[in-house]
Amino acid sequence: xxxxxxxxxxxxxxxxxxxxxxxxxxDKPATRxxxxxxxxxxxxxxxxxxxxxPEREIYDKSLTxxxxxxxxxxxxxRQLYYGTYTMARHKMMEAEESHFKFIDKSNMMTLMDxxxxxxxxxFILPLRHFEWGANMNNCDCSDKAYGTAISQVALFxxxxxxxxxxxxxxxxxxxxxxxxxxxxxxxxxxxxxxxWQGVRKMLEDSFVVEDWFELLVAQNLCMDGVVxxxxxxxxxxAGQAHGGxxxxxxxxxxxxxxxxxxxxxxHLLKVTAAESAENAALLSGWAVKWTDLAIEAFTPIAHHVxxxxxxxxxxxxxTEITQRAKKSGLEI
Amino acid sequence: xxxxxxxxxxxxxxxxxxxRGLGWDTTYQPMDKVFPYDNYExxxxxxxxxxEDPFRLTMDAYWKFQSEKEKKLYxxxxxxxxxxxxxGITDARYVNAIKLFLTGVSPLEYQAARGFTHVxxxxxxxxxxxxxxxxxxxxxxxxxxxxxxxxHYNKYFDGLHSAPHMHDRVWYLSVPKSFFDDARTAGPFEFxxxxxxxxxxxxxxxxFVPFMSGAAFNGDMATVTxxxxxxxxxxxxxxxxxxxxxxxxEQDERNIPIVQRWMDKWFWRGTRMLTLVAMMMDYMLPKRVxxxxxxxxIYFTEAGGALFADLARYGIKPPKYADIATKEAEHLxxxxxxxxxxxxxxxxxxxxxxxKEELDWLSEKYPNTFDKYYRPRLEYLDKEExxxxxxxxxxxxxxxxxxxxxxxxxxxxxxxxxSFEVSEYKDDKYHTCSLGCKDIFDYEPEKYVQAWLPVHQIxxxxxxxxxxxxxxxxxxxxxxxxxxxxxxxxxxxxxxxWQAHRKKA
Numbered sequence: 001x002x003x004x005x006x007x008x009x010x011x012x013x014x015x016x017x018x019x020x021x022x023x024x025x026x027d028k029p030a031t032r033x034x035x036x037x038x039x040x041x042x043x044x045x046x047x048x049x050x051x052x053x054p055e056r057e058i059y060d061k062s063l064t065x066x067x068x069x070x071x072x073x074x075x076x077x078r079q080l081y082y083g084t085y086t087m088a089r090h091k092m093m094e095a096e097e098s099h100f101k102f103i104d105k106s107n108m109m110t111l112m113d114x115x116x117x118x119x120x121x122x123f124i125l126p127l128r129h130f131e132w133g134a135n136m137n138n139c140d141c142s143d144k145a146y147g148t149a150i151s152q153v154a155l156f157x158x159x160x161x162x163x164x165x166x167x168x169x170x171x172x173x174x175x176x177x178x179x180x181x182x183x184x185x186x187x188x189x190x191x192x193x194x195x196w197q198g199v200r201k202m203l204e205d206s207f208v209v210e211d212w213f214e215l216l217v218a219q220n221l222c223m224d225g226v227v228x229x230x231x232x233x234x235x236x237x238a239g240q241a242h243g244g245x246x247x248x249x250x251x252x253x254x255x256x257x258x259x260x261x262x263x264x265x266x267h268l269l270k271v272t273a274a275e276s277a278e279n280a281a282l283l284s285g286w287a288v289k290w291t292d293l294a295i296e297a298f299t300p301i302a303h304h305v306x307x308x309x310x311x312x313x314x315x316x317x318x319t320e321i322t323q324r325a326k327k328s329g330l331e332i
Numbered sequence: 333x334x335x336x337x338x339x340x341x342x343x344x345x346x347x348x349x350x351x352r353g354l355g356w357d358t359t360y361q362p363m364d365k366v367f368p369y370d371n372y373e374x375x376x377x378x379x380x381x382x383x384e385d386p387f388r389l390t391m392d393a394y395w396k397f398q399s400e401k402e403k404k405l406y407x408x409x410x411x412x413x414x415x416x417x418x419x420g421i422t423d424a425r426y427v428n429a430i431k432l433f434l435t436g437v438s439p440l441e442y443q444a445a446r447g448f449t450h451v452x453x454x455x456x457x458x459x460x461x462x463x464x465x466x467x468x469x470x471x472x473x474x475x476x477x478x479x480x481x482x483x484h485y486n487k488y489f490d491g492l493h494s495a496p497h498m499h500d501r502v503w504y505l506s507v508p509k510s511f512f513d514d515a516r517t518a519g520p521f522e523f524x525x526x527x528x529x530x531x532x533x534x535x536x537x538x539x540f541v542p543f544m545s546g547a548a549f550n551g552d553m554a555t556v557t558x559x560x561x562x563x564x565x566x567x568x569x570x571x572x573x574x575x576x577x578x579x580x581x582e583q584d585e586r587n588i589p590i591v592q593r594w595m596d597k598w599f600w601r602g603t604r605m606l607t608l609v610a611m612m613m614d615y616m617l618p619k620r621v622x623x624x625x626x627x628x629x630i631y632f633t634e635a636g637g638a639l640f641a642d643l644a645r646y647g648i649k650p651p652k653y654a655d656i657a658t659k660e661a662e663h664l665x666x667x668x669x670x671x672x673x674x675x676x677x678x679x680x681x682x683x684x685x686x687x688k689e690e691l692d693w694l695s696e697k698y699p700n701t702f703d704k705y706y707r708p709r710l711e712y713l714d715k716e717e718x719x720x721x722x723x724x725x726x727x728x729x730x731x732x733x734x735x736x737x738x739x740x741x742x743x744x745x746x747x748x749x750x751s752f753e754v755s756e757y758k759d760d761k762y763h764t765c766s767l768g769c770k771d772i773f774d775y776e777p778e779k780y781v782q783a784w785l786p787v788h789q790i791x792x793x794x795x796x797x798x799x800x801x802x803x804x805x806x807x808x809x810x811x812x813x814x815x816x817x818x819x820x821x822x823x824x825x826x827x828x829x830w831q832a833h834r835k836k837a
């Protein structure tokens with residue numbers, strides 16, 4: 001027996017918008033990602049130049065040295081538009097929220113050694129400021145990027161970094177019984193402790209990078225390429241010997257997020273490098289420069305947490321970044 | 333062992349700990365280099381901590397609320413498409429309001445997303461930056477959900493197929509486009525005054541709400557669901573608008589005249605752009621919500637009046653030329669519809685002469701002006717059309733240098749005389765439609781001489797060719813389908829077939 005509801009069938013006159021059909025190579029049904037992304041950004045006939053920077057147009061391809069025939073060659077492999085983005089993040093956050101609840105209820109933070117608790121305060125809490133910097137940088141890239149496809153992944157990343165900064169802040173509130181004292185100390189460390197000055201200097205230097213694509217590489221390939229494995233794998237593993245399983249649970253969001261970031265970032269590098277040898281050379285130069293800077297900047301905190309295992313960890317991190325970059329067509 | 337009592341934070345305190353403390357004053361790079369754009373406008377901020385967070389949303393809560401709203405909205409959009417929701421609207425003429433929205437307003441949502449991203453990076457205070465970033469991503473939501481919900485209409489009606497392309501080129505769409513380009517090229521504080529305050533706070537009930545109410549009255553479930561879903565976003569955006577004004581005014585009294593000038597400018601620029609909405613409300617909705625005049629009285633004269641009375645304690649006066657705008661409410665929609673009736677062969681939507689009972693409604697709603705000035709003209713054009721002489725104007729109109737509306741508005745005290753003003757700048761003459769637009773031009777002539785005026789561009793040969801059809805092809809119009817009179821259009825023909833089929837069934 002088949003199930004057959006009779007409906008009033010009306011033939012559509014077209015399946016999608018004209019600019020989408022052009023990119024699909026014909027009038028075919030399009031996905032929501034495609035309709036919600038392609039060609040949304042204005043491209044010509046801007047009325048005025050920015051009074052804050054008359055050198056440029058409102059949307060301007062020359063804000064990066066990277067050249068693309070078509071700035072929609074890159075498409076987010078996750079196919080995220082606002083709707084799917086918020087749903088995906090809510091799902092991740094729901095899991096994270098249940099970890100917070102469980103840890104809070106069972107006082108799990110107190111299972112950590114006193115020294116490791118201090119260590120956690122030393123390494124994870126000041127990182128909330130790094131995350132805020134990553135928010136700024138992605139916001140800047142989203143602002144200056146050409147085309148909706150790249151601009152929107154950067155905006156999602158910017159909001160995510162604010163979210164991560166807030167998750168880290170909550171770790172502090174768990175540790176200090178919601179007085180906020182641990183966060184004050186972490187900020188003092190961020191501003192003055194020798195361990196953090198290399199990171200802070202690198203980040204502040206990145207705030208004034210002019211080329212947005214360089215900034216995208218610096219932040220999302222190089223700095224994050226160090227931070228995510230270092231803080232959420234190597235430091236996490238080191239904590240196992242000190243009763244650090246609460247931190248392992250709380251790290252889940254960041255571990256998942258780091259994997260998610262690699263997916264779009266590596267694909268973006270691949271598409272951009274494949275466009276031309278000039279692009280590949282630019283990307284490679286930036287990747288080398290910022291990977292060196294990032295490795296150097298995070299080495300003191302790696303030594304503080306991992307002791308004599310730090311160099312080994314940093315070597316494996318450098319290898320991982322190098323392999324990712326090579327796989328994406330960069331020479332590094 | 334007794335469980336230790338845990339401290340619970342209030343929302344304000346929790347938000348502040350999670351968010352406000354994140355920023356720091358940079359020392360390896362000077363702050364003015366990291367934030368180069370937030371002081372050249374002359375706005376003086378002594379203490380960024382004085383910013384009151386208008387909505388204390390942390391990202392976890394944001395993802396939760398927004399994803400739930402999105403789930404519900406897309407369920408409705410899907411069901412609308414599956415059930416041929418377009419057959420349930422009052423009349424196919426209604427879809428022309430949707431066309432105007434998708435080509436004229438949705439691209440502004442995108443511009444807003446990018447504009448708020450820009451200021452979300454540029455302010456040196458953490459509080460305003462986070463508020464702006466949230467609005468940025470909300471605006472991305474709005475453009476995408478609009479594109480998705482109107483995608484169904486595009487499958488069955490003309491004029492909706494090329495919104496981004498048209499928005500960058502078509503003559504009347506340069507009115508909203510230049511409005512937003514103007515805001516985006518201004519400094520960050522002026523941007524917030526223009527978009528968050530003038531647009532979102534003062535005028536949203538005259539822009540967003542009429543379209544959404546129009547959708548509700550005309551059986552457009554997809555659009556009205558979007559409207560409801562966006563309502564809580566809009567409420568947040570309005571709060572941001574008011575907060576930024578109070579913040580600037582409370583920080584330093586030298587900010588007051590700057591803010592006042594921006595309010596004057598953006599009120600006028602906003603009301604000019606609302607011309608398109610006025611026309612939509614009075615002429616394009618088969619089932620009308622209220623007249624433009626009534627909307628103006630309720631949402632500007634009354635609600636705006638209360639707002640400016642509240643701001644008086646800071647030394648802020650109601651916007652300059654508000655009296656003229658109020659007078660215009662009697663005329664605006666009629667004059668605008670007439671312009672579009674003239675030029676509908678060059679527009680991506682249809683126009684028509686209202687039916688008799690619709691004319692009667694207009695007579696009733698506009699007792700002072702409609703019968704005296706506008707009804708006879710419409711009845712004359714109707715007669716001409718019925719005699720096979722549908723009127724199209726083949727001469728291109730001159731545009732206002734600032735608002736870019738064809739210079740067809742009249743003196744409000746003498747509705748038979750076209751109003752215009754002239755300014756001189758570097759030995760050239762520039763024409764504006766009104767004192768409001770002239771003031772804006774005269775204050776920043778170096779900005780407004782840059783305007784990409786569609787008619788000038790056509791005459792300079794930059795728009796596809798010398799003849800009107802060349803230009804329309806350059807606009808990507810499907811000639812004879814997207815443009816021209818509603819009567820006899822493919823939209824109307826198909827609509828009638830669908831309705832006949834439904835009756836048979």
